[in-house]
Amino acid sequence: MRVMSQPVGLPEVVESDLVRQVARSLTAAIVQGRLAPGAKVSEAAVARELGISRAPVREAARLLENQGLLRSSPRRGFFVRELSAADVDELYDLRICVERHAAVAASRRLTPETRAALRRQLDLMDALAREDDPATSVEADYQFHRMICEAAGNGRLLRLFDGLASELRIVIGLIGRLYDDPMKLARAHVPLLEAIEAGRPDAILAEVDHHLGVARREVGLLVQSLSPAKPDVS
Amino acid sequence: MRVMSQPVGLPEVVESDLVRQVARSLTAAIVQGRLAPGAKVSEAAVARELGISRAPVREAARLLENQGLLRSSPRRGFFVRELSAADVDELYDLRICVERHAAVAASRRLTPETRAALRRQLDLMDALAREDDPATSVEADYQFHRMICEAAGNGRLLRLFDGLASELRIVIGLIGRLYDDPMKLARAHVPLLEAIEAGRPDAILAEVDHHLGVARREVGLLVQSLSPAKPDVS
DNA sequence: TATGCGTCGATTGTCGACAGTTTTGGCTTG
DNA sequence: CAAGCCAAAACTGTCGACAATCGACGCATA
Numbered sequence: 001m002r003v004m005s006q007p008v009g010l011p012e013v014v015e016s017d018l019v020r021q022v023a024r025s026l027t028a029a030i031v032q033g034r035l036a037p038g039a040k041v042s043e044a045a046v047a048r049e050l051g052i053s054r055a056p057v058r059e060a061a062r063l064l065e066n067q068g069l070l071r072s073s074p075r076r077g078f079f080v081r082e083l084s085a086a087d088v089d090e091l092y093d094l095r096i097c098v099e100r101h102a103a104v105a106a107s108r109r110l111t112p113e114t115r116a117a118l119r120r121q122l123d124l125m126d127a128l129a130r131e132d133d134p135a136t137s138v139e140a141d142y143q144f145h146r147m148i149c150e151a152a153g154n155g156r157l158l159r160l161f162d163g164l165a166s167e168l169r170i171v172i173g174l175i176g177r178l179y180d181d182p183m184k185l186a187r188a189h190v191p192l193l194e195a196i197e198a199g200r201p202d203a204i205l206a207e208v209d210h211h212l213g214v215a216r217r218e219v220g221l222l223v224q225s226l227s228p229a230k231p232d233v234s
Numbered sequence: 235m236r237v238m239s240q241p242v243g244l245p246e247v248v249e250s251d252l253v254r255q256v257a258r259s260l261t262a263a264i265v266q267g268r269l270a271p272g273a274k275v276s277e278a279a280v281a282r283e284l285g286i287s288r289a290p291v292r293e294a295a296r297l298l299e300n301q302g303l304l305r306s307s308p309r310r311g312f313f314v315r316e317l318s319a320a321d322v323d324e325l326y327d328l329r330i331c332v333e334r335h336a337a338v339a340a341s342r343r344l345t346p347e348t349r350a351a352l353r354r355q356l357d358l359m360d361a362l363a364r365e366d367d368p369a370t371s372v373e374a375d376y377q378f379h380r381m382i383c384e385a386a387g388n389g390r391l392l393r394l395f396d397g398l399a400s401e402l403r404i405v406i407g408l409i410g411r412l413y414d415d416p417m418k419l420a421r422a423h424v425p426l427l428e429a430i431e432a433g434r435p436d437a438i439l440a441e442v443d444h445h446l447g448v449a450r451r452e453v454g455l456l457v458q459s460l461s462p463a464k465p466d467v468s
Numbered sequence: 469t470a471t472g473c474g475t476c477g478a479t480t481g482t483c484g485a486c487a488g489t490t491t492t493g494g495c496t497t498g
Numbered sequence: 499c500a501a502g503c504c505a506a507a508a509c510t511g512t513c514g515a516c517a518a519t520c521g522a523c524g525c526a527t528a
Contacts, residue, residue, distance in 0.1 A: 076491090
């Protein structure tokens with residue numbers, strides 16, 4: 001009788017992992033805008049609402065703090081991170097840094113499968129644009145960019161992108177409808193994919209810079225326009 | 235009487251912050267090699283040794299997990315992360331991505347002060363090379379690269395570099411003496427600084443690629459040579 | 469002898485509790 | 499009426515404890 005000596009692709013066991021669950025729950029509340037930036041996140045309140053003890057909540061909060069979604073003030077608790085225009089600018093600066101690298105690497109390692117997947121994603125965005133569901137459209141947008149990072153073949157780079165996207169979702173959730181014309185959102189990605197398929201680094205870099213530069217300006221302006229609550233010093 | 239309506243640069247209060255303390259303690263133990271890669275980090279043992287309860291230890295461990303120093307296996311505890319050659323390659327790939335961006339940005343925003351500070355750092359490295367203290371030399375090396383990232387003016391990018399450096403220290407601590415000739419270590423950085431001062435992006439990128447490409451190969455080879463423990467499937 | 473099973477010890481995940489601190493609300497005072 | 503002060507409530511940081519789970523060891527069996 002033969003023994004199983006190699007992985008066969010068994011489905012991952014679903015671990016209860018209360019901490020992850022709490023982290024997900026809090027993340028959802030933040031990106032959906034139910035927890036506004038600057039709002040206090042009381043451990044006790046969260047624990048009560050979820051019917052669990054405070055220990056897992058604390059650990060989840062620390063997780064989200066490292067992820068940039070929460071800010072911890074010692075002895076005072078956790079607060080939803082508020083992003084200034086400068087923060088958004090930093091985030092987009094990093095996105096450009098990361099996605100330039102990712103796009104070039106993805107272009108070099110592009111397989112027919114990933115290429116087809118990217119094209120399918122663009123089609124999906126196109127279809128989504130016809131329905132009036134901004135949140136889903138934005139999510140599909142991130143997914144497209146994420147797929148490029150995934151195709152780059154560097155796991156840490158992908159995690160980095162996820163972190164940036166996670167932080168940006170704070171403001172995205174606030175804004176609600178970001179693009180006036182969702183159809184443009186889908187179209188805007190076509191040249192980027194074509195550049196990646198063509199495989200000329202210069203063109204790829206130019207496309208990434210242009211694409212993210214536009215988004216950077218738009219989101220930056222939006223954030224700046226809707227920042228009525230300026231932080232006061234104690 | 236006037237109230238203080240703006241920050242005056244008061245010295246930060248030294249918070250006890252047991253969690254940070256534990257995190258520092260564990261980090262030190264890891265980078266100094268007292269906790270070897272793959273070693274189990276028992277919460278109870280750490281708590282006993284530090285004379286505290288397990289709760290702060292748990293939170294510190296989660297912190298280090300997010301930082302990439304520890305790996306958590308649910309229901310089995312925390313382990314010191316072991317870096318394969320592929321991991322080191324990923325890390326250097328990201329360093330190139332980040333430091334290219336940082337060097338160009340630093341070049342644009344270069345002030346006489348930061349320029350002087352960078353030159354002083356190179357002098358320091360040169361002086362350190364004469365003493366036989368590899369650990370300090372490597373630390374000064376990282377500090378130089380860190381200063382470039384700091385000069386880029388993006389706080390998140392700096393934190394990102396710190397994270398990469400922190401992960402790389404796992405293997406650096408293992409290796410002990412990395413460079414055969416520490417004098418070369420100092421000299422190798424001169425062209426990079428000169429390119430930044432000259433301010434031509436192309437030259438800067440080429441220098442970063444060359445400098446980190448060399449380090450990538452050297453460290454990669456070293457890690458590959460001293461990886462006796464190959465992971466076995468269960 | 470090698471393989472599979474059952475039990476035991478050790479460790480993790482979670483909980484409730486306590487002490488110290490921050491915040492809040494009301495009260496006093498100018 | 500505004501500003502400062504005081505006490506109570508709420509919250510955080512830390513602790514010790516208990517149940518569930520995992521790994522190791524020994525034993526039965528082919």
